[in-house]
Amino acid sequence: MERIVADVPMTSPTPNWALWERRLFDVFDASVHPFLQHFTRDDGEFIWNDEWGGGSPDDYYEPFFNWPLVYLMGGGDHLLRLADRQWEAVTGQLTRMGTVSKEYGIREDQMHQSESDILFYHLCLADPGAQRQERARRFAGFYLNEDPEAINYDSEKRILLSGLSGGHGPYYAPLEDREQQSYNPLGGSMEVYSLPFFDLPGIDSVQDLADPANARRMGQALFDRWRLGDTPTNLSVTSLMTNAFLLTGDEKYRDWVVEYTDAWVERARANDGLLPDNVGLSGEVGEYTGGKWYGGRYGWTFPHGFLTLQKATLDAAANALLLTRDTDYLELPRRQMERILELGEVRDIREQQMSVSERWLGQFESMGTHETFLVPYRYGDAGWFDWQPMGSLYMATLWNLSMADGDWDSMQRVRAAEAHDWCDVFAQHTKEDSGHEQPWVTFLAGDNERYPEQMLDATYQIASRRIALLGEDEAVGTRHHVHHWQWGNPVSSEALIQLTLGGPQPIYNGGLLHVRLRYFDDQRRRPGLPEDVGVLVEQLTADRTVVRLVNLHPVESRRLTVQGGAFGEHSFGTATWQGRTSEWPGELGGYAGSYAPPPLTTEPRTQTVDGSRFSLELPPASEITLDLETKRYVNEPSYS
Numbered sequence: 001m002e003r004i005v006a007d008v009p010m011t012s013p014t015p016n017w018a019l020w021e022r023r024l025f026d027v028f029d030a031s032v033h034p035f036l037q038h039f040t041r042d043d044g045e046f047i048w049n050d051e052w053g054g055g056s057p058d059d060y061y062e063p064f065f066n067w068p069l070v071y072l073m074g075g076g077d078h079l080l081r082l083a084d085r086q087w088e089a090v091t092g093q094l095t096r097m098g099t100v101s102k103e104y105g106i107r108e109d110q111m112h113q114s115e116s117d118i119l120f121y122h123l124c125l126a127d128p129g130a131q132r133q134e135r136a137r138r139f140a141g142f143y144l145n146e147d148p149e150a151i152n153y154d155s156e157k158r159i160l161l162s163g164l165s166g167g168h169g170p171y172y173a174p175l176e177d178r179e180q181q182s183y184n185p186l187g188g189s190m191e192v193y194s195l196p197f198f199d200l201p202g203i204d205s206v207q208d209l210a211d212p213a214n215a216r217r218m219g220q221a222l223f224d225r226w227r228l229g230d231t232p233t234n235l236s237v238t239s240l241m242t243n244a245f246l247l248t249g250d251e252k253y254r255d256w257v258v259e260y261t262d263a264w265v266e267r268a269r270a271n272d273g274l275l276p277d278n279v280g281l282s283g284e285v286g287e288y289t290g291g292k293w294y295g296g297r298y299g300w301t302f303p304h305g306f307l308t309l310q311k312a313t314l315d316a317a318a319n320a321l322l323l324t325r326d327t328d329y330l331e332l333p334r335r336q337m338e339r340i341l342e343l344g345e346v347r348d349i350r351e352q353q354m355s356v357s358e359r360w361l362g363q364f365e366s367m368g369t370h371e372t373f374l375v376p377y378r379y380g381d382a383g384w385f386d387w388q389p390m391g392s393l394y395m396a397t398l399w400n401l402s403m404a405d406g407d408w409d410s411m412q413r414v415r416a417a418e419a420h421d422w423c424d425v426f427a428q429h430t431k432e433d434s435g436h437e438q439p440w441v442t443f444l445a446g447d448n449e450r451y452p453e454q455m456l457d458a459t460y461q462i463a464s465r466r467i468a469l470l471g472e473d474e475a476v477g478t479r480h481h482v483h484h485w486q487w488g489n490p491v492s493s494e495a496l497i498q499l500t501l502g503g504p505q506p507i508y509n510g511g512l513l514h515v516r517l518r519y520f521d522d523q524r525r526r527p528g529l530p531e532d533v534g535v536l537v538e539q540l541t542a543d544r545t546v547v548r549l550v551n552l553h554p555v556e557s558r559r560l561t562v563q564g565g566a567f568g569e570h571s572f573g574t575a576t577w578q579g580r581t582s583e584w585p586g587e588l589g590g591y592a593g594s595y596a597p598p599p600l601t602t603e604p605r606t607q608t609v610d611g612s613r614f615s616l617e618l619p620p621a622s623e624i625t626l627d628l629e630t631k632r633y634v635n636e637p638s639y640s
Contacts, residue, residue: 018534044089114510181219305378362426502537573629
């Protein structure tokens with residue numbers, strides 16, 4: 001492994017972003033203790049009565065999903081230890097409550113199961129030990145039909161057999177339950193999503209479901225149309241397979257990802273770029289929806305449309321790209337997003353009924369007008385509806401994977417059409433711990449130089465507020481909302497991922513960590529940045545990575561390994577930086593020599609790395625900016 005030594009001292013003012021990064025690691029290290037003291041018992045289980053039940057298992061795993069991410073970037077050892085303990089505690093608690101068996105969900109839709117899975121994936125990435133390998137094999141085996149109690153996949157039709165699946169196989173609601181079905185969301189959290197279907201006579205609005213007879217008819221329609229068959233949210237299972245491959249290198253997992261993704265690529269191509277959202281057990285689209293390509297579980301009509309479907313599409317494309325190095329897979333999410341953008345219009349936000357309007361509050365409040373560019377997220381019998389801003393995570397994730405000029409230009413067209421300033425940083429996060437992709441990409445474009453400090457400061461504000469909220473919360477011990485724990489999680493990974501690793505926050509629904517760089521502390525023999533080291537990824541292109549590293553410690557050197565990608569999937573060619581040509585620190589003696597440093601001069605240095613890793617030494621109070629020739633997605637990826 002090639003070795004590079006920095007020899008330029010920090011003579012300009014110490015960068016604020018470096019101080020903020022190190023401060024954030026300290027904040028997160030400390031914040032997990034009050035969180036656990038507030039919400040959990042001594043064994044890690046939530047303070048919650050089993051008989052209360054609750055939502056799907058994801059709500060119990062979600063509060064810890066980003067703790068391993070902060071650890072693997074340089075957070076304290078206890079973040080990994082506690083995240084592992086919480087995975088074990090939650091799994092045991094849910095097993096006792098009856099929603100988990102064999103350490104996995106029993107019958108979940110993949111929108112929710114994939115939210116449960118990301119904590120496990122991040123634990124595997126941070127610490128790929130033997131026990132995690134066994135579990136990863138077992139979980140993936142549920143979808144390879146290796147467990148006789150879990151026959152979830154039809155390899156001939158290339159479909160998963162149900163939109164509800166898990167360690168007990170596909171779930172088909174008993175036919176005798178049909179007559180008891182009813183659906184009336186009025187007064188609940190699902191009311192905002194309107195109707196699942198618009199073709200039932202006499203049911204034209206969600207208010208019509210107040211009639212018990214209408215509610216029964218809608219419930220029975222849901223039963224009939226969703227009971228059997230595949231849905232594209234199941235594409236998130238490709239992450240379960242990819243995780244197993246990254247741990248084991250077993251080809252059967254790569255083969256499954258390719259086979260299943262290819263099937264949905266073909267279905268989308270036949271539907272003019274849009275994924276059909278339901279496939280029957282015969283393999284035919286629309287088998288249970290009267291031939292319609294829409295109307296499936298977590299599909300285009302209900303409840304989230306593009307919001308959910310594009311996440312699963314990006315997951316599958318990213319996984320297939322990682323395992324095959326074939327960029328053609330990115331056409332699947334690209335074409336789908338293009339279709340939605342083609343429909344976009346400038347509209348008055350006051351006239352729209354947005355199902356998830358809370359996601360856009362920051363940008364709406366910053367606009368000097370009520371009109372901005374919106375796109376439709378859902379499709380029903382009357383056409384497109386539910387107009388909202390284009391999610392920036394989708395655009396940034398696709399560009400991060402492709403580095404294609406066309407994907408960058410598409411982002412810039414949306415930026416020009418939207419009414420708010422993309423440089424703005426809002427001190428708020430979505431549930432996915434994301435939402436700041438717009439100011440990040442403007443920083444990479446050279447338009448937003450204050451972004452690192454503003455983003456780190458905003459992250460500190462968010463963490464501080466959530467810690468304060470814990471002190472005010474009196475709901476623990478009551479049957480509170482099952483998202484209550486997640487709302488209080490003070491740990492945030494988005495800023496550190498963007499600034500130190502050079503990538504967006506992973507897709508919340510099963511996404512793996514696709515970034516440009518990763519670091520290992522050579523002295524402590526663990527993942528992450530060494531203590532006192534700050535990093536800023538300043539530029540990203542298809543073939544270059546520019547990153548600045550500083551050692552803030554005035555006495556001790558720091559040594560680290562720099563890796564291309566989270567999984568070693570990228571390689572470096574030539575590294576270029578500025579090396580010192582003048583004397584330093586000068587001589588001790590005489591007033592002039594003691595009070596003024598000698599002039600600093602530098603010259604370009606180059607070194608051929610020709611591999612996925614190199615060693616870097618940072619002497620005390622030194623810095624280096626590396627311009628790294630980069631070949632992306634050229635190596636066999638692995639957690640090792």
